[in-house]
Amino acid sequence: MKNQNVRMNPVSLFALALLIPLLLMLNGCASSDVSNTPSEGTEETEETANTERTLPPANERFSSLAQIEQNPAVKRRPLDIQHWQTTHGARVYFMAAPELPMLDLRIVFDGGSARDGNQAGVAMLTSSLIGEGTQQLNSRQIAQGFEGLGAEFGSSSYRDMAILSLRSLTDSNLLEPALALFLEVTSQPTFPAEAVTRTKNQALASLQYQKQQTGKLANLAFFSKLYGTHPYASPSQGTEQSIRDITRNDLQHFFERYYVASNAVISLVGDLDRAQAEIIAERASRSLAAGERAPALPDVSAPKTAINQHIDHNSQQTQIIVGGLGIARGDDDYVALYVGNEILGGGGFGSRLMEEIREKRGLSYGVYSYFSPMHSRGPFLVSLKTRADQSEQALQVVNDTLSKFLSEGPSEQELITAKQNILGSFPLSTASNRSIVGQLGSIGFYDLPLDHLDRFLTRVEQVDRQQIREAFQRYIDNDKLITITVGQPLVPETVPETVPVVSNDN
């Protein structure tokens, strides 16, 4: 499940904080999203040797490939996942990883922006303010505490999840104080007035920055159209008005309601034995109020008609998003849709969309599609950027590609390759402690079985073309897609609905 968390970026203020450092760190590194897939019917070229050449099968040209085909089994890191509940009702997932003297600890709460209610941005602000103060410590003392121990503290917020994390060495002279500090910081935040004001100001700056980002604007519009009155429609980063209106009390209440043991999943991966893990989980759970689990989110209904919206923006490229309503976590169709989407646009390398948009036509640097299964049904979407004057052509290609895939499904060869890819790359997704602690958090958060990853692989092996085609047809209706474009103004008759400008707040 290499793409399990793909593009589910946390909502945070630190977009802004990172803006410049990232530019600098990249040092102008211009990586390329390489894509592949053969051009069908290689076209004539004057000077290359490969015009209309016919090469023997790849496994005859490359002996190492033939060897792999003879011995296709792949090993992976064994995952001995253990699960229990603390006395306060927190669900715990643990894997011992004695190879490195370090611990990754995560507490995942059902307290993402889906719980914003009518206060858009409250989940994100609450998350950002954890670490800004306790009864005993101010923000600088907290930071110095973690830094002096060589520990890393994190707090982030998504649509479904709010995550607190600690990475520390397991040398007890370091782990013990790091853990004590982590538990103090995460269980007794005081939301100091000065920090609340400052963080709200950063959130407002972040909203200004958002106005420069066509991708972000398109995403907001897409979620708003797709989800209507469902909580997922709420902009995770808030609006200028909602951010200004949120008070310190609101943050305190949000914290008290959602950052509680019954609403928590604790995952641990590191150089601990079961007994040590139990003690740590118990301490973490006891430091929180017992509280109650958050109620289930309401159901979502799929759009009844096609929706098109264009947002004017003075950018050279137009951002295009096309999509609809996907599936919830735990859905039986997940594997069929996941494998199918790898072929359509998820795999990046060699997907149909990449082939049609980038390889054949050079229309974009990259195009991708994904399903994002969440507590409620998450979105399915296709996304790309292209030069403004090519946007209609690109949109047409996306729609044609999608329509063809919906009616025909994948070819047998595409399915074989996709399965080989998913099964072959699986060991990569469980190689590091960091990735495993994330997988454990998801398994717990969505109440998936402990052997979820094995079941996933087994189902990938079994899924067939017809199941994929039927699953796509069940969820994606070609006549009821939502299409959002953000870019230079279009000729009016080409779009049914035109919404003016970005400059007012959303």
Next chain:
Amino acid sequence: MRISWLLPRAASLLALLLSLSFATSSSFAAENTTHEFVLPNGLKLIVREDHRAPIVVSQVWYRVGSSYESFGTTGLSHVLEHMMFKDTKRLETGEFSRIMASVGASENAFTTRDATGYFQVLAANRLPLSFELEAERMHNLVISEEEFKREVQVVMEERRQRVSDKPQGLTYERFQSTAHQASPYSNPVIGWQQDLESMTVEDLRHWYQKWYTPNNAIVVVVGDVNADEVLAQAKQYFGPLESRELPTVKPLIEINEPGERTISLALENAHLPSLFMGFNVPVIATSEIEWEPYALRMLSGVLDGGYSARIESELVRGQEIASSAGVGYSAFTRGDSLFIISGIPNTEKGHDIAELEAAIWQQIDTLKQTPPSVEELDLIKAQITSSLIYQKDSISSQAQQIGSLESIGLSWRLADLDLERLNAITPEQIQQVAKKYLTRERLTVATLTPKPADTQPES
């Protein structure tokens, strides 16, 4: 390469720390597990055994990047990187990636100012496939006119996405071009738009002939492998390739104290003002005084080594003059580089770029007058020490570190000395480099301000 727009705070801390701890991770018994070989044709192979998970990362680095290019031909290295996924004598266009996908390899490539790299992460016993296909495109690439014309359009889209439509990205590009006077670091890796337009397929073929030869390549392998077996595989696939003579590479030394420069941009698509301040400084590969780049790295840590460091504590919190601010200094480039301080003024509090710049100068002047405290340095050292172990959680970042050093002519063994050299830096040495290098004579200031649209957008 996917770009993450938003990252959690922990990631931000890490990103900042990277500039500091870039080459620190392997001191831990690395000698015992890391092996270096040179094949008779000059190809260098470095293998580190890491048996935690049954996977391997394989990277091929070429010592060529945008700093090897000249005016009028910028962007060649990067476009060539794209073309490396097209036809070879024995591979069809796109087939490289298709084969890699079919064995579950995660792969990509990157171009920097100093190097071009290609990598795959895959099941450990599949490493020979990486070698066989990399060897094929190392000497058998076929660059066709038709594929080039289409691919350069993709690169122009990439440029629009990364630079033209990103006001801060565009400003940063202009800032770099102003800050570097006598060095090709003034050119963007992706190339200037007009150079992309005038680039020809012949230019690319010459570039490939000139630089893609085994004696200009470093192969880095980290993972669940046996070094002797990897050596045998490398000999089998890369061994037969013939090397060619390489052009002499000249040192990249900037003018000493070039003089103060400023550049200001007002852009309609900007909604936030930004400030970049860059000082011309030496790096490890160029410094005449060995400890100075290490002192500059510690200086960067004092200012911005974490959420408790001076910029976060005093400018973002405290005075609240900046919405965000940070320091960038990479000591691991082959030529003289920049010490960069940048930020976004806190406009909600009514602060502007001039006030932010003044506040940054105040921080610099304080350090020139009084050395930092031992306690501050201890916090930085503790973070570096633990990052040695954290970095081992990722085989890719270990390989990246080895390749980054080797590709600029430094030894991967330098990483083992890194912590020691940073630990040896005294507060007074940090004060000295602040005095010597953070001066007006070495400064370039670039500012970005939002420009109100004077008319409705034309339709």
